[in-house]
Amino acid sequence: MTTRRVVTLTEFGSPEVLKLGTDELAPPMTGEVQIRQTAIGFNFIDIYQRKGVYPLPLPTGLGFEAAGVVEALGPDVADIRIGDRVAYMNAGVGAYADRRNVPADRLVTLPETVSDEAAAALLFKGMTAQYLLRKTHAVKAGELLLVHSAAGGVGQILTRWATALGATVIGTTGSPQKREAALTAGCVEVVDTNDPSWPEQFLTASGGRKARVVYDAIGKDTLLRSLDCAEPFGLVVSYGASSGKAPAIDPELLNKKGCLFLTRPSVFPHNAEAATFRANAADLFEAIARGYVKADIGQTFPLEDIVEAHVAAEERRYSGALLVIP
Known part of the structure; x- marks a missing residue:
């Protein structure tokens, strides 16, 4: 078991309902990997879910995307290695944490041309x-x-x-x-x-x-x-x-x-299959390499300031992407 810091939502409401605490993260199960997260992406759907506009079963975590380094592998993981830099955006809620177990088929390996911060801001x-x-x-x-x-x-x-x-x-x-x-x-x-x-x-x-x-x-x-x-x-x-x-x-x-x-489309059905997700991500990474897409990071917040991050987002204090750093 690994002690981690994680944000939990137990009721819907204002940013103050977000609580940072600790829990014990079990070793990764079959088909999973454990990631030490280095950068967490923020999206407006996080606000909708916190408010209950898109209600989730409570208690719950929040956040859909992050980048980091693989620290442990569960059984039957063949295409990811310890030490790989990876990112995800479709592994379910729970990205607001410094470590997380994620199904390997929801991960994409990052090329050298894409930093962890850029991946979390862009994926x-x-x-x-x-x-x-x-x-x-x-x-x-x-x-x-x-x-x-x-x-x-x-x-x-x-x-x-x-x-x-x-x-x-x-x-x-x-x-x-x-x-x-x-x-x-x-x-x-x-x-x-x-x-x-x-x-x-x-x-x-x-x-x-x-x-x-x-x-x-x-x-x-x-x-x-x-x-x-x-x-x-x-x-x-x-x-x-x-x-x-x-x-x-x-x-x-x-x-x-x-x-x-x-x-009225959405991103998750377009990336529901692992092969499709990785092909679409490769298209995005090529656009980044060509300079078509750039990581415009408007503001960063440490994980302990997650409440302030939500306040800033709702008040539209920044342009570009917002990042949370564990």
Whole structure:
């Protein structure tokens, strides 16, 4: 048994419900490996689960992704070795810890070109961008995209990668202070969604051209107006809900808005099989090696400051990715 530090959630609520304590971690079971975690990724789904918007059985851990070093192997693990640098983003909740047992088939070995910090900052968000750009819609050169929350962790990766593929990206942010980060990521123009006229501002910025794809991670506050920004037969992708659950939409409205397509995908089904996950990760790592995707770490917090990390995320004090360091 190994003593570890781990964050536990026993009730839903404000960041203060997160409690850091210790427990005894058993040796890895068949098909598992034990990881000493060096960097833990933070995602908005962590907030939704902490609040109970996406309720989990209690008590529970939180966090979906981390990187670290393999310290022990369970029986029947053939493709991972002690000392390997690895990362994961689909091993279930519980990443908020300094050590963890993880099924080996949920791990990807990190190449030398990707640091632990970059992996923790990029894997969940980068794999989200990967399926959005490759599977939900195969982005092509010359297409116009509208990317909401373009200064956020996924938004910056999505914008950089889409731009490298030859697409033109107009972004939105929730504050003027984040405009520069979105422009640096590759947006040709940025509009502020706090302004009620943001759809009209988008059309002005695009010269009246509507988007082939609208990527909407905001949900409640933007989805209905996002439909006004998609070209006829265009695609609106609702893949997040940072402002709250997206409203129900009458299919007839999609017809009236231009025979639009609407989808609500997520990253986990796109990476449910080990071989698929590793192939998608290889695509992401290649994009990193080519410079299409970069680790933009906005802020880091030690594990003991996990409450402050959640506060900072909810108050949107940073742009880019947030990391928790055990």
